[in-house]
Amino acid sequence: MIRTVATKPFDDQKPGTSGLRKKVPHFAQENYAENFLQAIFDATERPAGSAIVIGGDGRFLNATVIRKAIRMAAANGVAKVIVGQNGLLSTPAASNLIRQRKAAGGIVLSASHNPGGPDGDFGIKYNIANGGPAPEGVTDAIYRRTREIADYRIWNGEAPDLSVVGTSRLGDMDVEIVDPVVDYAALMETLFDFARIREAIAGGLTLRFDAMHAVTGPYAREILERRLGAPQGTVLNGVPSEDFGGGHPDPNVVWAAPLVDLMMGPTAPDFGAASDGDGDRNMILGRGIVVTPSDSLAVLAANAHLAPGYAKGIAGIARSMPTSGAADRVAKARGVGIYETPTGWKFFGNLLDAGKVTICGEESAGTGSDHVREKDGLWAVLLWLNILAVRGQSVADIVAAHWAEFGRNYYQRHDYEEVDKPAAEELMNSLRGRLASMAGQRFGTLVVSEADDFSYKDPVDGSVSTGQGVRIVFSGGSRIVFRLSGTGTVGATLRVYLERFEPDPARHALPVEEALKELVDTADAIGEIRARTGRAEPDVRT
Numbered sequence: 449m450i451r452t453v454a455t456k457p458f459d460d461q462k463p464g465t466s467g468l469r470k471k472v473p474h475f476a477q478e479n480y481a482e483n484f485l486q487a488i489f490d491a492t493e494r495p496a497g498s499a500i501v502i503g504g505d506g507r508f509l510n511a512t513v514i515r516k517a518i519r520m521a522a523a524n525g526v527a528k529v530i531v532g533q534n535g536l537l538s539t540p541a542a543s544n545l546i547r548q549r550k551a552a553g554g555i556v557l558s559a560s561h562n563p564g565g566p567d568g569d570f571g572i573k574y575n576i577a578n579g580g581p582a583p584e585g586v587t588d589a590i591y592r593r594t595r596e597i598a599d600y601r602i603w604n605g606e607a608p609d610l611s612v613v614g615t616s617r618l619g620d621m622d623v624e625i626v627d628p629v630v631d632y633a634a635l636m637e638t639l640f641d642f643a644r645i646r647e648a649i650a651g652g653l654t655l656r657f658d659a660m661h662a663v664t665g666p667y668a669r670e671i672l673e674r675r676l677g678a679p680q681g682t683v684l685n686g687v688p689s690e691d692f693g694g695g696h697p698d699p700n701v702v703w704a705a706p707l708v709d710l711m712m713g714p715t716a717p718d719f720g721a722a723s724d725g726d727g728d729r730n731m732i733l734g735r736g737i738v739v740t741p742s743d744s745l746a747v748l749a750a751n752a753h754l755a756p757g758y759a760k761g762i763a764g765i766a767r768s769m770p771t772s773g774a775a776d777r778v779a780k781a782r783g784v785g786i787y788e789t790p791t792g793w794k795f796f797g798n799l800l801d802a803g804k805v806t807i808c809g810e811e812s813a814g815t816g817s818d819h820v821r822e823k824d825g826l827w828a829v830l831l832w833l834n835i836l837a838v839r840g841q842s843v844a845d846i847v848a849a850h851w852a853e854f855g856r857n858y859y860q861r862h863d864y865e866e867v868d869k870p871a872a873e874e875l876m877n878s879l880r881g882r883l884a885s886m887a888g889q890r891f892g893t894l895v896v897s898e899a900d901d902f903s904y905k906d907p908v909d910g911s912v913s914t915g916q917g918v919r920i921v922f923s924g925g926s927r928i929v930f931r932l933s934g935t936g937t938v939g940a941t942l943r944v945y946l947e948r949f950e951p952d953p954a955r956h957a958l959p960v961e962e963a964l965k966e967l968v969d970t971a972d973a974i975g976e977i978r979a980r981t982g983r984a985e986p987d988v989r990t
């Protein structure tokens with residue numbers, strides 16, 4: 449019943465920041481998905497008898513590729529696959545299932561916050577046995593395999609109906625279809641004080657959660673509306689759709705504008721949040737305030753002990769390099785470790801496994817903890833709700849008190865999307881070429897104190913990652929970071945990260961644009977952004 453199908457390598461199957469991502473028509477080419485899946489089966493380790501978790505964010509192609517993956521697993525000697533009902537599993541729920549079931553790994557089908565549908569994006573990511581994204585050693589091995597692949601193996605029979613929960617057989621393999629929400633919701637109940645949050649909601653705490661037509665809809669309805677008693681309608685856009693209702697399932701001020709408008713308007717609830725396509729990102733809002741991801745990380749780290757799962761305190765905090773230094777100030781004040789890693793959740797895995805950190809976060813709207821090995825949107829929402837329930841203050845008051853205690857790191861990221869790739873690469877190379885001569889240079893009132901191209905040595909396994917972004921630090925601690933995105937699918941996306949520390953509470957309420965004006969001008973002067981990309985303005989400011 450095993451069919452071996454001859455194929456030829458594709459030369460563009462190198463996984464990026466978060467797996468292999470391409471446009472749907474590209475993925476739908478004959479054998480494209482099959483080649484990559486076969487490379488995963490060939491290049492990864494699976495102890496005899498072990499299971500693989502399979503699920504995705506429900507986007508266009510999700511169910512088709514899941515059925516292929518199940519049939520290929522059966523043909524590749526996998527003992528068991530655990531699959532989310534209807535092919536759905538949020539990324540954090542997949543991470544949890546891998547850990548709970550001691551699976552060898554997981555195949556997560558998603559292009560995260562990128563748009564879906566027949567002309568949208570699709571992606572395949574492999575997670576290892578700790579539940580986290582495969583580290584570079586593994587993704588490199590998968591990539592090498594894609595370059596030499598000559599055939600793939602597939603079971604010559606249909607995959608079972610993905611809508612029916614229960615176990616069946618495909619050849620020698622068990623196929624277990626599971627409710628995607630149950631195990632995840634149970635994990636959340638162990639971490640947070642559900643009774644206290646329920647009481648706060650019953651007592652008048654109001655909230656909205658925008659699932660953006662993506663995978664978190666069923667999770668949020670079960671947890672927020674059923675278990676925590678928030679009224680029906682608290683979850684907006686809660687039914688997953690293949691094209692995310694035609695939008696980008698990206699929880700930021702651009703793509704979640706209706707939620708932002710609600711939160712800034714006269715009928716705003718106390719708390720607002722949104723999550724992305726696969727449920728690992730989050731956006732946090734209060735009445736009249738959008739909390740930047742870097743600030744959210746710092747506030748969560750400073751208050752985590754208010755939730756039962758973190759009552760003993762946290763071991764340390766990790767943040768990606770371009771994330772603001774707000775969390776560093778919390779770590780310093782609390783006497784816990786702080787780690788600065790390259791962009792990409794996979795870099796947190798070793799630190800979490802080694803118990804060096806409990807909480808991690810990124811400026812790209814990711815926050816999470818050692819409960820799984822992925823960032824986790826609903827986890828951040830629930831930790832915020834737990835903190836609001838215990839402190840009984842508004843989001844805005846909690847953030848203002850945080851800045852008063854630790855100082856404020858004004859922060860913004862400017863994205864220039866679909867820039868000509870060679871032009872973007874030359875911009876970065878030109879910066880790299882000038883690093884050595886930058887210290888001491890003056891731009892307006894700013895003087896460069898240090899400039900480098902970030903490289904990271906993993907303190908656990910000693911592996912080194914270079915070329916992770918150009919950092920330009922000014923005396924006084926302000927900072928500009930230039931980096932090319934590793935997740936785009938068209939041209940290049942230039943990201944410019946701007947940060948300025950302000951210790952004085954009297955100066956904590958400035959408009960961000962005003963606080964960062966000089967840095968924005970300096971970024972253009974140093975990076976020659978306008979001249980090299982032809983862009984006068986960024987496409988997105990987050």
Ligand code: G6P
Pocket residue numbers: 465466560768791792793794810812814932933934935936943
């Ligand atoms: C994905 C990864 C994150 C990363 C983000 C931005 O969501 O999981 O870890 O921070 O992409 O990456 P980029 O390379 O586009 O800046």
Ligand code: ZN
Pocket residue numbers: 539559560561724725726727728729
């Ligand atoms: Zn995501």
